[in-house]
Amino acid sequence: MSKARIGLFVTCLVDLYRPSVAFASIKLLEDAGYRVEVPQSQTCCGQPAFNNGDFGSTCEIARQVIDAFADFDYVVGASGSCIGTIKMHYPELFEDDPEWLAKARDLSARAFELTSFLTDIAGIDSVESGFGGELTYHDSCSGLRELGIKQQPRKLLGSIEGVSIREMQHSETCCGFGGTFCVKFPEISTRLASDKVDNICNSKAQVLIGGDLGCLLNIGGRLQRLDKPVRVFHVAEVLADMADGSAIGEEET
Amino acid sequence: MQSQSHRFKQNVSVALEDVSLQKALSRVQEGFVDKRAAVVSTLPEFEQLREQGREIRNHVLDHLDFYLRRFENRVQALGGQVHWAENAEQARDIVRDICRRVEAKTVIKGKSMISEEIALNEALELDGLDVVESDLGEYILQLAQEPPSHIIAPAIHKTRAQISELFYNAHQKLGYTKKLDTVPDLVNEAREVLRSRYLEADVGITGANFLVAETGSNIIVTNEGNGDLSCTLPRVHIVTASIDKVVPTLDDASALLRLLARSATGQEITSYTTFSSGPKRAGDADGPDEYHVVLLDNGRTEMLAGAFRDMLRCIRCGACMNHCPVYGAIGGHSHRWGYPGPIGSVLTPNFLGLEEAGDLANACTLNGHCASVCPVKIPLPDLLREHRRRQFERKLQPLPARLALAAWAGIARRPWIYQPLMATGIGMLRLLSRGRGKFKSLPMLGAWTRTRDLPAPQSRTFQTLWKKQRGKR
Known part of the structure; x- marks a missing residue:
């Protein structure tokens, strides 16, 4: 059976401030038996615009994210906040747009925060780490x-x-x-x-x-x-x- | 009440420096949050009860006209009168006119947020009436000439020492010359002073926790019994309530009372739950000769038709503010308009406009704690975000913030510009950090670096590193 494909949602802060979090996420997901890819066309989930009331820009950014991750079995990100936006709020944004609402819901169902993906979906209950x-x-x-x-x-x-x-x-x-x-x-x-x-x-x-x-x-x-x-x-x-x-x-x- | 919402930011600075306020606020946690958690943990069906509460309130809002008319009919059948007030001014006039007609001199009041909303005390005092608050917290604030800072514990911001001082100054002329320093002594003195005021009052004014359409009853909950006395002793009882307070049946009220006490004070039930239904009947031992209900709209019908409809489910328990970290830091006076905390941040811009109260909608981290404890599941963060959406549409946010957001959004929509631009920016920031791992200060970022170090970027952007590494894979 071919491995399920995960698109890594890097998150803007990890991209800019702490790449090691993304490398760590990739390692954890690969160790769990998944194939991980990083779409180049991602920037941010749009939360800064969303929470400042700019719903227009949020929708544009959301469409970009929805398209970038359309072909993956799962979308995983190491942030509850960004994944929360994708999973819970993207569908709200497109309530009046049936075509994009369907796509947003589809993405929502495939989107997971890293630790919840590892335990709830991948069924991992322990990891090996030298950290003490x-x-x-x-x-x-x-x-x-x-x-x-x-x-x-x-x-x-x-x-x-x-x-x-x-x-x-x-x-x-x-x-x-x-x-x-x-x-x-x-x-x-x-x-x-x-x-x-x-x-x-x-x-x-x-x-x-x-x-x-x-x-x-x-x-x-x-x-x-x-x-x-x-x-x-x-x-x-x-x-x-x-x-x-x-x-x-x-x-x- | 005089609004000072537009001075929100200045008020915040004052509140954070106010030592006795900070001391008082630290008690909110143990007083309300822990008690609520304890009582909720003993009721396994609490989550189902929340869902039931949400449904009851939604049902009322869907049929508000029906239940209000039914309530009015029942009150009339009991011999009472219902008065409809479209706005604060009308409500004040109705109450003032009743007081004039019955030649009232003294008014005793139970706690009523609607009274605060319409600035009733000031209006009645201007008309020459002696108005006395009977809720201990409200009484303290009346002496201090301050507005409430919490909807169920209005004087939560006052320390015992401050209250002792207020009583000492106010009660000396009544013969109480000792400065008191224990809570029971303070409560007893207030009780003695207030007792005579109940007996001499011509009119009693109370709020309403629920108006029951089925029976025409008004329900108020208190822990001091002051509501009972305000309802029954004076010859006229006036209920001031907003139109959203109506519930269909006593069963519905019962479900909501179970939610209310637990959410508000962590009690299974409040010490007093007072039902008042119409004036004294022939043969009744006590009760008022006249019974009036003033039903206030004040913008609520408009809310009902719009995006803030969910807010009208609110049963005014205060759990949202008890759990709000921002409220915990600055208290309720920074809002300076009746309703503090998360509900105030949603309601106030609705009543006063976004120009006046826009800061309130932004002074929230959208952490969601409020919504997670709301007994009727009001999506408070979503409603605050809706205010922000309107602010953005009407360009009410400060110009620099709007420009920064527009610039960022313009770039974030274009990955092919975003990524090289960020790679360059992060590279420069890293050079500036010189391997120290953090910045003590940075131009333009003073709002962060005045009180926090800013961690420096770890290396180049992830996307840059990933491209290189993928090339090697």
Whole structure:
């Protein structure tokens, strides 16, 4: 039987800020027995336009994504927020356009966040990784509430031999990133990030893990400004045993 | 009420620096969020109940005219009167005219958000009436001359020390000369002071949690019993309610009450659930001589016909604000118009216009926590996004933000431009970071870097690296 084909939705932040997350995702998906391709015609899911009320541009970007991933069995991305947009909001955008609504629904049914794809679709329940230490996990809002991602990353992380998870208080509370919110209302955003930093530090974990790069850049940036020694990685990097380089915001080694 | 929504950003800065406000807000978590979670965990059918609540409210909205007329007929049959008010001014005039006709001097009030919405106290005081709030929180705010900052705990922003000071100053002339520092002492003093006010009041004004079409009853829930006294002791009872408060039957009300108490305060049921149906009948031991219901529209029919219809399902429990991280950071006064938190951010631009209150719709991370706890499943983030869509269409966002978004969207729609452009930009940013892994400051990005380091790009863009690697594969 030929392998099922996955189109990797890179996400704009991973593309620009942290390619290792995409390489880690590819490794995890290939190890799980899938063929992974990366369509060149992708840029972003359109969320910045969507959440700022520019539905016209969002539709154009959505059509581009729908076309780019039309031929794949699955679309997988290492972000609950971007996949949430594709899976939950693309169909809403085309409510009055039967042709594109059908395509959007088709894509929606094939779209998955990385950790939920690995556990719920690929049936993986453990990974091999040399990563060790005490982790704490931040539940990013869109993944948690739009896609129900909660246990999947914990199940996979918990399967790594040297890893223990120390849950922080209020792991489900927003970190204050919110896309452009973080620069439109920087004071509120910083306050939420500071609360998150307090909860992370109180957990006594040495490493913060999350599934959305936007949140991790925000929390990581606040951790470093406050000189906290907590290291920050994306869950894909840890699961793929590719978290041996610099953590987010760390000096290059 | 005077709106200050347009001053939202300044209000935010003040709120974040306000030490006693921050202390008070930290109690919202333990006081409401944890209690709700505990009581919900003991009711396995809570999710089904939410769905039932949503359906009941949707059904009402689909047949609002029918149930309102039915309610009116039932109230009339019981000997009460229903008054229809299209806007705040009409509602104020109706209440004022009743008070004038019955030659009222003193009015005692139960908690009513509609009263806040139409700025009733100010209007009655202007007419020479002595107006006394009987809900403890509202009473505290009346002394402090402040608007509520939470819909069910209006004085949540006040600390015990502040309340003690307010009582000391206000009650000295009544013979209470001791400064109190425990909660029971403060409550008892307020109770004593208020008790005589109930007895001398000519008119009692309450809000409505639900209006029952089947029976013509008004239901209010309280934990202080002040609602009962405001309904029954004065010779005239006026209910101020908005048209969306009606429910078909007592069974429906019962389902919604189960949702309301749990969602609002984490109680299975509130201490008092008060039904008032018409004036005193012959042979009744107590009750008012006159019973009036003022039904306020104030833009709600318009909402019913448009994109914000779902908002009218709201049963005013406050769970959305209790769970809102932005509310937790700045409280309810930054909104400065009656309804705070997520529901306020949806409602206020509807009432005051996007020009006045546009900031509110944007001051949200769209984290969705509010919608996930809403007892009638209002899609609050979607409604906030709808406000943003209208702002965008009407070009109400600041010009620099609009230009930046347009530039980004123009590029993001063109991968063949986007990718080389981003590759160049990221390359430059990496050079600038000189391997330090982060930026302490960056021109144009002060909003981020004033309080956060900005992590530097790890390497070249993924797409650039992937092209190279794929070549080797």
